[in-house]
Amino acid sequence: MAEPSFSSIHEYIAKREAFINDERTLRREHARLKACSDVEAQADRIIRKIRKEEALTIWSEESDSIPHIFPGMEFLTSRDIIVKTKLFNILTKMPKGALLHAHLDAMVNTRTLLRLALQQPHMHVRVPSVLNSSSIKTMLPEFSVCPEEEWSSLPSLADASYSPGEWVKIQQARRSFPPELGGPQGFDDWVIGCLTINPAEAYGTHRTTDKIWKKFTDTFRVSIGLIRYQPIWSQYIKEFFLASVEDGISYIEARINFGPKTMFNAEGYNIVPGREWVRIFCRVIREVKQEMKEQGRQDAFLGARIIYSIIRIYTPEEMDWYMEECLALKQEFPDIIAGFDLVGHEDSLYPLTHYLPQLLHFQKRQKELGIHIPFIFHAGETLGDGTPADGNLYDAILLETKRIGHGFSLAKHPKLMDICKTKGIAIEMCPISNEILRLTSSMLMHPLPIIVNHGIPVVLCSDDPAVFGNMGLTFDYFQVLVSSELTGLTTLGQIARDSIEYSTLDYETKSKALAVWEKRWHEFCKEVVALGT
Amino acid sequence: MAEPSFSSIHEYIAKREAFINDERTLRREHARLKACSDVEAQADRIIRKIRKEEALTIWSEESDSIPHIFPGMEFLTSRDIIVKTKLFNILTKMPKGALLHAHLDAMVNTRTLLRLALQQPHMHVRVPSVLNSSSIKTMLPEFSVCPEEEWSSLPSLADASYSPGEWVKIQQARRSFPPELGGPQGFDDWVIGCLTINPAEAYGTHRTTDKIWKKFTDTFRVSIGLIRYQPIWSQYIKEFFLASVEDGISYIEARINFGPKTMFNAEGYNIVPGREWVRIFCRVIREVKQEMKEQGRQDAFLGARIIYSIIRIYTPEEMDWYMEECLALKQEFPDIIAGFDLVGHEDSLYPLTHYLPQLLHFQKRQKELGIHIPFIFHAGETLGDGTPADGNLYDAILLETKRIGHGFSLAKHPKLMDICKTKGIAIEMCPISNEILRLTSSMLMHPLPIIVNHGIPVVLCSDDPAVFGNMGLTFDYFQVLVSSELTGLTTLGQIARDSIEYSTLDYETKSKALAVWEKRWHEFCKEVVALGT
Known part of the structure; x- marks a missing residue:
């Protein structure tokens, strides 16, 4: 903190700079900024320049159909403009790291x-x-x-x-x-x-x-009847993986809703159990890896895992059944089952506490079986302050969630923010999803900068892009980039890097993934610099 | 923080409660809650019950003219509904303490x-x-x-x-x-x-x-020509004070824009200098006090002070002139001049740094003259993250602001939040103003709960009620109360109490004001309980 008074303007300015810097060091990209390569620093400057130019040109051209235009405005109204910007087109090429919050039933373009x-x-x-x-x-x-x-x-x-x-x-x-x-x-x-x-x-x-x-x-x-049919299921997953790879995503943790228990087989009978869904998921991973290898792009796709998910509508007894299925799947596919989550509209469906005996029993069963399935809970996807949905954040953390899905209301929780920071619980932020689902009216009002400035690890996610139209991760990165003066390319790099860091990958795979990402990032920065000169 | 695992549900629930409580202790009303009188606790329960009932009845009756209705919705659309609620009518009787952020040119009903x-x-x-x-x-x-x-x-x-x-x-x-x-x-x-x-x-x-x-x-x-005329000026101020008193406000720190330098005298000549404005202000205080005394309500109005304010449009040299006027006024009216502020649209006008030499010189001049005029700066009334308007928060704090006007972007500043908490820098929050000026789309998206939950002192203010239609403070208290499950009557009580605590009143006057408020608050709680039974 500054001294109470200043002997000169020079002294003030020096203290001011130190003061601001002191706060900025909390941001996770701070270390990165200091150790930043010349090429990254240059790329960051170019990106900021383009952002500024486009804010004054593209984002000031109002029309009858778009009477209020600004960077970070409502996504569904501005999508057609976004795709035409230089900034967006650069970001499509950015290596995004991992996609960690993605509901499989909404991951493929609806057409x-x-x-x-x-x-x-x-x-x-x-x-x-x-x-x-x-x-x-x-x-x-x-x-x-x-x-x-x-x-x-x-x-x-x-x-x-x-x-x-x-x-x-x-x-x-x-x-x-x-x-x-x-x-x-x-x-x-x-x-x-x-x-x-x-x-x-x-x-x-x-x-x-x-x-x-x-x-x-x-x-x-509507979509469930289309997707949960074995011949489509496999093509659908492949389409999802390939489109993700094209958007610069190299690893995925997909939330699959196991609620329906079975899907339809090729002949039209509803008898294919969850373990078969997972088996197909694994097969598609292998196929896509093989395709990438054949194209000499093996670094482009490092695999995918599943977060076993159930909607918060079932009775606790029904939840028992699903947890047992999840345990069985983890035993059969130890490398694929990455976590467990309860999903759906937090404001209207059951809070985590509704399933408390089940959740504790689930942890106990894991110990008995010698396996570990981290909770990766949705929590705080709400405007509430002190509501049960907001309270899910406490339970998520008490139950040792690996990450927090959304955590939109986390900024209202000073102690939980500290814990997330100290224990490295990353927040899976889904800005476009939040905006379309009316938690925020534009990116400028989104709490993401609060979380980032507090130094809590954040990953960016598309949530349900088939429904929202934010296919891939470029749109979400774009919206975040244009809504903050502080955020630059280096911030986006840190977020992308953290998406690997806070994935459920084991140490060795993660290290490899990080190395691959760093290499791609450096190439990307070079490309940006080449564009800018 | 909780233990990694729980031996029983009972243990979990106990730890959960302790965990939540631990966070809630940060809220400023926590001590109050624990030491709460029975009557206040009962009043709080009644208020919560009414809020819940009205949320399900009044706030769910959609119509063609109001297709989306909910508590805390857009103020200008819902004002006519608000005034009909039981909750609002109860809150009109609440003793509000002080009004600390109020621009004099927008304080009287326009009609x-x-x-x-x-x-x-x-x-x-x-x-x-x-x-x-x-x-x-x-x-x-x-x-x-x-x-x-x-x-x-x-x-x-x-x-x-x-x-x-x-x-x-x-x-x-x-x-x-x-x-x-x-x-x-x-x-x-x-x-x-x-x-x-x-x-x-x-x-x-x-x-x-x-x-x-x-x-x-x-x-x-438009309004300046109406207000800045001596015969209206005095009536206007009186009207402002009397209407405030009727709304339960007992003390006021009004921001007066001294930019115009002179106002018109009764005969229509633009020659009345600032010291005359202040003199009239003082006279009206005496008159209103006298009137209250005659009505046996001397506790209802404890006075008013002036925060000398200038719009951020002038050159630094022009600002020198105003600062000298402010110093002169402070010497002539030591009990009336309470602070200095720079006002206006932060996003488009000059940031505090633009006037840095002047601001430091102003502090130095005060030392020379042996007087103290605290800065009470507008800062962070913006959606920006890292913009100059957002950066005003750093300068406000470095320059030892007594309170922060708006501080809308404060939640993005972890270090500054800490300082506000530690040093007791209260945030003058103006929720309805922020919503109408489009920093937030509804009260549910307003950062106030973030600031309150972090334990930073907050006072509620109406800002420019003549323009917004939120006359008095009841509307702002109402919007805050209906937008959070955590917030109850005791929270509002704490905020009202803090409005006196964080005023510029001297120790003795403040102690008296607090005692008066406590007495009125207790009476109010009793009234609420009487209503509820």
Whole structure:
């Protein structure tokens, strides 16, 4: 702290600098900044220059469709502008390290998913009442595969003869989609609209956390029938891995919702258990690694693991069953099962304390079995102050969570912040998700800078990019970069590095991953410098 | 911190409770909670019960005009609902202690101000071009008094013969306001609209901090001509004090903008210097005290002081002049001049560093003169992270600010938070102001709970209630109360108590004020309990 008075302006300025520096040393990139290579320092300067230029040009061009434009504004309104910026295009090339908070059911572009589904002769669709120009606005399609003997010959979801709830083959439903609803293209748009959140919803009709969560949950009710079908499942995961690699992500810890217990096999029977899902997951990892190797890019993909996840809607007794499954899977796939989590809307579903006996028993069972499945809990994804959702943060930490999913309300907890810092509990921050789900109105109001400035480790995550449109990690890095003067390329580098550091990888693999990342980072910085000169 | 594992659920729950309690002890009301009188504890429970009931009833009744309703929502949209709640009506009776962040030019209801102005034969108004149904949408009235020999006989602002910029008597302008613009009532609405921010502006046309600040600044351009006229000035201050008293405020530190150097005297000459403004301020204090005494309510008003304020637009040399005036005023009115501040839009105007030589010189001059005028700086009223406005926080603290005005970005500064806590630098938080000026979209996103949970002293303030419609302090207390589960009546009590504690009152006066407040608080709690039973 400064002296009470200053003998000269020179003295003041020196003290001021030291004072500010003293606070900045808390930021995790501080050490990095000091030891920064020339090329990284230069790249950082170039990035800041471009950011400044684009703030004054691109981000000041208001229009009738976008009356309020600024860097870090609502993502769904600004996405088309973001992709055209120089900054975004540079960031696409940045090595992002690991993606640590990603719900598998929302990781593949919805148009790609629909394309995969349309190739499946077993895939059917139904609606709860005949489709017409009025009902289409509120009605969700339900997808499922049927075994061949049950294949439908119904002509259309919109036919007067359609009985609510009857299955129609997806291709047939699409072909026969009535011209007044846009024909086949209209079918696609309808389905995509039900799988994604659009700006009119997030910023208009559903402009509160509770309301947008209803729409958000609906998207999963639609997508589950498409994804949880074995032939699609494997293609879907591959698509996810490959697209991630193209975005600079080299390692993934995916949250898979094991709630449904089984998925449909190729023949259309709902009998494929969780262990088979994991087996396919492993096979796809091998395939993608092989593909990368063949392309001479083995450093681009270092693998993936699974965080076993269950929605907070079950009874404690049902939770027991899932925990036993998780233990069994960990024993069968020790390198793949990376953690356990309870997911879903914290404000309205059960808090962690609801499952306290189960959670403690789960830890005990692990000791008995000599295995370790860290909790990696969602906690504090809420605007609450002292609510049960906010209170989940205490339980997550008492239960020794490895990281915290979201931790949006963490800034309200001085003691927990200290613990996260001291014990190295990284916060999986999902800025675009938080904004679309209305925890914050823009990136400028997001608590991320608070957490970063306090020196708590942060990783950036896309959460559910298929629903939000923030595919990959570039969009989230972009939004964070343009919303803070303090944040620079070096900050992003530190966050990317921390995504590996705070992964569940074992020491040796992590060391290798870090070395690979450092090398790629240096190459990236060189590229940025080349661009800027 | 908790042990790594738990032998029983019972043990977990006990540790959890201790863990949470440990964090809660940081909150300033903690000591109060423990030593809480039965009646206060009971009142707190009643308030929580009412809050819960109203959240489920009043705050869930959506309508076409308010499609998204929730406690703590946008103030300008929900004001009419707030005033009807039981909670609000209880809080109007709460003893609020001191009002410590209040800009004098925006402290009196605009309709009252207009009424005062309409009584003044010297008051004139002009517009930059003839008023019609189109120009009225963007044109601001400018008010000023004229000496009798210059009184205007022009018929109307809307007359075809009106020459832009010519003065018209306010009464005449109102009387002749054309029927198509609403007649005299239309005149009033036009003026009020120019003196206040409406929901369509804050949440629609001006929905960014920069844009709403433009409108905000415009309101002062209009009001200055009405307020800075000696006969109105005294009535205005009296109205401010009396209305504050009715809202439970018993002491005020008002920021007065001394920028204009002179105001108009009764005869319409712009020659009344700052020392005369202060003299009138003192006279009104005496009058209001006398009135209170006559009503047997001498405890209701303990006085007022002035924070000498200058907008951050002047050159450093001009600032020298103002500082000398401030020193002179402090010597002449040692009990009235309470501090010095630089005010205005931090994001676009000069940062504190711009005036560094002046600020240090000002401190030196005080030492020479043997007086003390603490800085009470606006700082961090911004969404920035590392911007000059955010950086004002460092300078405020280095320059030993007594309190911080707004400190909206303080949560981004771990070291500064520590200093505020340790040194007892209270944050003058203005939640409704921040929301209307678009630093936060609702109270749920406001950083106040972060600051409170960290144990940093906070006082609640209305900032510019004439412009925002949050007259008194009840609205701000209401918004804070309904936006947090942790916050209860005892929290509000602590904040009110702290408003006296962190005032600039001397030890003896403060002790007396605290004792008076404690007595009134106890009476208030008793009233709440009586209501609840």
